[in-house]
Amino acid sequence: MTRATGKSEAVYERLKGDIESLRLRPGARLSEVQLGEELGASRTPVREAIRRLAREGLVDFVPGEVARVAAISLGGVRALFEFRMLLEPEAVASVAGAGAADGRVLLPFGELLERLGEFDESFRALDAAAQARSYQEFYDIAEGFDRAVIAACRNPYLARTIGDLRSQTVRLRHLSHSGPRRMLTSLEEHRAMLKAITQGDAQAAEAACRHHLAQTLQALIDSLTGHDLAIGANVQVDVVR
Structure with missing residues (x-):
């Protein structure tokens, strides 16, 4: 597993906190470009953070679409x-x-x-x-x-x-x-x-x-x-x- 950089760790912690607190709602689209602009990061640390969150079950990858915050069923x-x-x-x-x-x-x-x-x-x-x-x-x-x-x-x-x-x-x-x-x-x-x-x-x-x-x-x-x-x-x- 690739060691997380300081930037990807910061992006990960921010996104995780927003998902856990429901500031990012279930089903919300996670655009690497948009998130990178909002968080002042390139696409690489954003992509790494999203993949970590997917492994934790907080993000889903929908075929043909960008990642989304995992639904709550x-x-x-x-x-x-x-x-x-x-x-x-x-x-x-x-x-x-x-x-x-x-x-x-x-x-x-x-x-x-x-x-x-x-x-x-x-x-x-x-x-x-x-x-x-x-x-x-x-x-x-x-x-x-x-x-x-x-x-x-x-x-x-x-x-x-x-x-x-x-x-x-x-x-x-x-x-x-x-x-x-x-x-x-x-x-x-x-x-x-x-x-x-x-x-x-x-x-x-x-x-x-x-x-x-x-x-x-x-x-x-x-x-x-x-x-x-x-x-x-x-x-x-x-x-x-």
Whole structure:
């Protein structure tokens, strides 16, 4: 594999961030020429970045057309969460078990639990407009939790596989939190996972993770089928069950 240049890495990070945050919508065309002009890069680093994103499942190549941001389909979301259900509960359980044997493993999770409590208190005091602007802080905490689980997981294959799915899960996070109510529910689900891990309770951590994934999947189904978000025709809704 060719080592990424500094420019291609910068283009890759920019495009990946725009796709994950939905600033680049599902189905959006990715023209190498146009992106190069917008990002101040030649076509080569843009092409390299698009190919990396395609390998991660964030970009599709349509025959006879330019690349497009990968669609989000209900069938694809279900398949992803079925896979996550096999992986992530096992990972958080193993982390809780490791923490019961070595308290140092639990330090980042205790810090995240404290941050979550502080955010919860401040968030509830905001009006609706200010709450909408503060979502990113919660996303940062959730991101920190995911990364801490991957770092503390004792099975390197399990950790690597979960890490490889992160681009997909981060993009869907913006769809699953379609309003303050769901965001607060997700906050409580993360609190339950963090508490179980910090208490070294592997069984409770596994159960809390399964519950969180099931609730997140349902929120995504509601968003995709009920059009809770203004996501337009670029999101492919596949309602075959």
